[in-house]
Each structure stands twice: as structure tokens, then as C-alpha cells.
Amino acid sequence: MVAGVVLALFGIASSIAQPLAGRLSDRAGRRKIFVIGGLVVLGAINLAFAAATAYWHLFVLRVVQGLAAAFTITASLAIVNELSDAGSRGGNMGVYNSFRLIGFGAGPLLASVLLEMGPFTMPGGAEVTGFEATFAVAAATAFLGTGLVGVLVQDPEGTAPTERRLALRVWDRSGSGWRLDTIFALGVATLIMASCMALLSAIEPEVNARLGQGPFLFAVEFVALIAALAALQPVVGRASDRMGRKWFIVLGLMGLVPTTLLQGVVGAPWQMIVVRMLQGGAGALVFAPALALAGDHTEQGQSGAQLAVLTVAFGLGISSGQLMAGFFVSFGFIVPFGIGSLLAVGAAVLVGTQVDEAEPAPSAA
Incomplete structure (x- = not known):
């Protein structure tokens, strides 16, 4: 239970803080300082984990870690959006998201290697446990990122402080009739996409028992x-720059329907690996184009707050998918996957009817 709370606190704190963090960077008219500040705090918190001696220490550290991540995520995403034009935004969002996912997958793998290889003897003779080495490396990567951003990244030209009223809307009343706001609708679609992709992670014991496998094969399926x-x-993002974004998103959501449902049907580990790869492909059709399309629709000076709608939706989708799987799997293994596939159908209809394509993008080279 404690492990679950520790894991969840990061996502909860980050999701709550991201709209505020994005708004603050909008009002300041500066992004780089928020990225650097978030990375510095992340580095310090990573070091502090090695010194924690009580559960409440972990709770506090995870909350602060989530807050720091909120500032880094929203400001860095706003930089990518503002440095892009309509003909390159999809590809840039794809590259940005790919590196985030590589880090997300590499972190646990590196931690397991360090834990297994430790303890380590340092040049002066001091001994460092694998546990301490894990958080030292995590802190070092955060500080390395701080230095890279400080040297290589500049605030986009034309970014200026804004006092404009925050434009976060559920309904778009600019046309005839009532329709959902495009960014809000993309947020709902992102939440459902993330929920479908997160179903497997919460029911590892049931998956391993059903497929007759151990933790290693489950990790392969997850990765x-x-x-x-x-x-x-990156490939899908660049294609959306040339061909438009909306129908990539619809196609990806429709692809989530069979690839989510089949996870509740397959009976062998290799089948689950194939289906998970196909689900990742469907998710790729949604993720980068959705961020790029939301970026196409952001208002001047409000990239931080408005794009936070999608980053918050992704985090909440991961949590809701895990909760949904953990609750509904008791009614039958296929049940959570069936619910996820039905939600994906609804999301495809939602995007198809409620989302507006931006102005045609110029052809990318």
C-alpha cells in the first residue's frame, strides 16, 4: 500500500501543479528559467531520497518531486511549441515525446542494474550501496540536464509576459451551436489513450498467471x-506536418480498440508482446499529432497553460487506467480491456466530431 501511495503521489502532485506552472511561465514570459529551476530541484530531491529514513519522508519528497517536474514539463513543452511552426510542430513534438519515453523506460532498468551490482567501492575507499548509487546517478542526470539547458537552450524570440485572461475552455462558442473546445477534446482523447495503455501495468500477477510467465517477460511486454x-x-509527427493531424488521431484511437481488447484475449507471452507493440503504434498515431494540434490552436502567450491540459490528461489517464484495471479485473480478465476498447471508440467519435483541424500546414522539407 505504501509503495502504491509513493508512486501515486508524484502523478497527483504533478497533475495538480501543471496548469499553475504553465500559467506562471506564461505570465513571466520566460520558459528556460522554469525548466532549469525544476531540474535543479529534481536533482536535489533525488539525492535526498537516499537519506530518507521514514515513510513520511518519502511522501514529502515525492510531492516536491512532482511539483518540480510540473514546472519542467510545462515550460519545456511550451518552448518546443513556440520554437516550431505549423510545418515542423508534429515532428518536434514527436522527438520531444520520444526522449521523455526513453528516459521513462531507461530509469527503472538502470536502477535495477545498479541495485544488483552494488555495493561500489569509490577511489577513496568509501563504499556506496547500490541504493545510494541509484539516486546519485538520478541526481547527476538531472544536474547534467540543467547544464545542457543552460548552455544550449534559449527562450523563443517573441515570448513576452502576458496579462491576458487564461483561456481554458470546455465549450467552443465561436461557431454555430455548442461544441467542445478543441484543446479540451484532445485532452479527453489523450486521457483515454493513456488509460488504455496503462491497463496492463496494474495487474501483473493476473497477467503472469494467465500467460504462465515470470516478471522478466512481463517487463518485456511493458517495454x-x-x-x-x-x-x-517522430515519424508520425513529421507525417502529420504534411498531411494534417486530426485523422491520424482518429485512426490511432480506432487502432487502440482491437489492440486493447486483444490483451484480454491472448494466451501466450509472444502474442502479448506483439499486441503491445501494435498498441504502442496506435498510441504514436495519437500522441504527437494531438500535442501538435493543440499547439496549433494555442493562443499567443498561453502555450504553457493550454498545453498543460494534455500533459495533465496523460498523467490522469495513466492513473485511471491502473485503477480501472485493478478494480474490474475481479469481474473477469477481459473486462478492463473491453471497457478500455469501448472508451477508445468513444474518443475516436469525439475527435472526429468535435476537433477542428488547424489551418493547412506548409509542406515540410
Whole structure:
């Protein structure tokens, strides 16, 4: 239970803080300082984990870690959006998301290697446990990122402080009749996409028992989706720059229907690996184009807050998918996957009817 709370606190704190963090960077008219500040705090918190001696220490550290991540995520995403034009935004969002996913997958793998290889003897003779080395490396990567951003990244030209009223809307009343706001509708679609992709992670014992496998094959199945997402997003993003974004998103959501449902049907580990890779491909059709289309629709000076709608939706989708799987699997193994596939159908209809394509993008080279 404590492990679950520790894991969840990061996502909860980050999701709550991201709209505020995005708004603050909008009002300041500066992004880089928020990215650097978030990375510095992340580095310090990573070091502090090694010194924690009580559960409440972990709770506090995870909340602060989530808050720091919120500032880094929203400001860095706003930089990518503002440095892009309509002809390159999809590809840039794809590259940005791919590196985020590579880090997400590499972190646990590196931690397991360090834990297994430790303890380590340092040049001066001091001994460092694998546990301490894990958080030291995590802190070092955060500080390395701080230095890279400080040297290589500049605030986009034309970014200026804004006092404009925050434009976060559920309904778009600009046309005839009532329709959902495009960014809000994309947020709902992103939430459902993330929920479908997160169903497997919460029911590892049931999956292993059903497929007759151990933790290693489950880890391969988990990473298969991340690998497909990371590999395909830049390609899909660039294609959406040339061909438009909306129907990539609809196609990806429709692809989530069979690839989610089949996870509740397959009976062998290799089948689950293949289906998870296909689900990652479907998710790639949604993720980068949705971020790029939301970026196409952001208002001047409000990239941070408005794009936070999608980043918050992704985090909440991961949590809701895990909760849904954990609750509904008791009614039958296929049940959570069936519910996820039905939600994907609804999301495809939602995007098809409620989302507006941006102005045609110029052809990308």
C-alpha cells in the first residue's frame, strides 16, 4: 500500500501543479528559467531520497518531486511549441515525446542494474550501496540536464509576459451551436489513450498467471509499448506536418480498440508482446499529432497553460487506467480491456466530431 501511495503521489502532485506552472511561465514570459529551476530541484530531491529514513519522508519528497517536474514539463513543452511552426510542430513534438519515453523506460532498468551490482567501492575507499548509487546517478542526470539547458537552450524570440485572461475552455462558442473546445477534446482523447495503455501495468500477477510467465517477460511486454511509442512518434509527427493531424488521431484511437481488447484475449507471452507493440503504434498515431494540434490552436502567450491540459490528461489517464484495471479485473480478465476498447471508440467519435483541424500546414522539407 505504501509503495502504491509513493508512486501515486508524484502523478497527483504533478497533475495538480501543471496548469499553475504553465500559467506562471506564461505570465513571466520566460520558459528556460522554469525548466532549469525544476531540474535543479529534481536533482536535489533525488539525492535526498537516499537519506530518507521514514515513510513520511518519502511522501514529502515525492510531492516536491512532482511539483518540480510540473514546472519542467510545462515550460519545456511550451518552448518546443513556440520554437516550431505549423510545418515542423508534429515532428518536434514527436522527438520531444520520444526522449521523455526513453528516459521513462531507461530509469527503472538502470536502477535495477545498479541495485544488483552494488555495493561500489569509490577511489577513496568509501563504499556506496547500490541504493545510494541509484539516486546519485538520478541526481547527476538531472544536474547534467540543467547544464545542457543552460548552455544550449534559449527562450523563443517573441515570448513576452502576458496579462491576458487564461483561456481554458470546455465549450467552443465561436461557431454555430455548442461544441467542445478543441484543446479540451484532445485532452479527453489523450486521457483515454493513456488509460488504455496503462491497463496492463496494474495487474501483473493476473497477467503472469494467465500467460504462465515470470516478471522478466512481463517487463518485456511493458517495454514493448514504450519502444514502439518512442520509435514511431517522430515519424508520425513529421507525417502529420504534411498531411494534417486530426485523422491520424482518429485512426490511432480506432487502432487502440482491437489492440486493447486483444490483451484480454491472448494466451501466450509472444502474442502479448506483439499486441503491445501494435498498441504502442496506435498510441504514436495519437500522441504527437494531438500535442501538435493543440499547439496549433494555442493562443499567443498561453502555450504553457493550454498545453498543460494534455500533459495533465496523460498523467490522469495513466492513473485511471491502473485503477480501472485493478478494480474490474475481479469481474473477469477481459473486462478492463473491453471497457478500455469501448472508451477508445468513444474518443475516436469525439475527435472526429468535435476537433477542428488547424489551418493547412506548409509542406515540410
